[in-house]
Amino acid sequence: MKLKEQLNGIQHVGIPTNDIEKTIRFYETLGFEVAFQTVNEGADEKVAFLKLNTLVIETYENKAAKMEDGAIDHIAIDVKDIEKVYEMISEAGLNTTKDTVHFLPFWENGVKFFTIEGPNKEKVEFSQYL
Numbered sequence: 596m597k598l599k600e601q602l603n604g605i606q607h608v609g610i611p612t613n614d615i616e617k618t619i620r621f622y623e624t625l626g627f628e629v630a631f632q633t634v635n636e637g638a639d640e641k642v643a644f645l646k647l648n649t650l651v652i653e654t655y656e657n658k659a660a661k662m663e664d665g666a667i668d669h670i671a672i673d674v675k676d677i678e679k680v681y682e683m684i685s686e687a688g689l690n691t692t693k694d695t696v697h698f699l700p701f702w703e704n705g706v707k708f709f710t711i712e713g714p715n716k717e718k719v720e721f722s723q724y725l
Contacts, residue, residue: 596683598680598683598684601675601676601679601680602672602674602675602680603674604672604673605673606671606672606673606722607644607651607652607653607670607671608650608651608667608670608671609652609654609655609667609668609670609671609718609720610652610653610654610660610666610667610668611655611656611659611666612654612655612657612660613656613658613662615641615643615654615655618643618654619643619645622647622654623645625647626647627647628646628647629644629646630644630645630646630651631643631701631702633701635655635699637699638655638657640656640657641655642654642655642656642701644701668718669710669720670717670718670719670720671708671721671722672720672721672722673723674721674723675723676723677696677707677709677723678696680723681695681709684711684721689711690711691711691712692710692711694709694710696708696709702725704724704725705724705725706724706725707722707723707725708720708721708722708723709721
């Protein structure tokens, strides 16, 4: 089985913010709607998923946003089977961060994900809605 067969496409783009309400208002002005809003208790961060057609932005208030070019934190790829993708990524030697599969109680049934680092230091997240 090829890794490509496990990937569905872009799930979301992650953008940290120092002011989540300002960020939400900005993207709402562009036509985005709040699809889901919560608090990541473990990181003590407010989180909002903003949706415009098939594009989803995850913004999270971490009070550490760079506020400069290159501020996008990660790109998330939607996957069919997170454990299988984790195994395939690890076997290919791409899990240089040694990350493990994590769970967050986001959305209706939660989400599982892990993150690797790309060749340009970009974060690539693999994520499965449960």
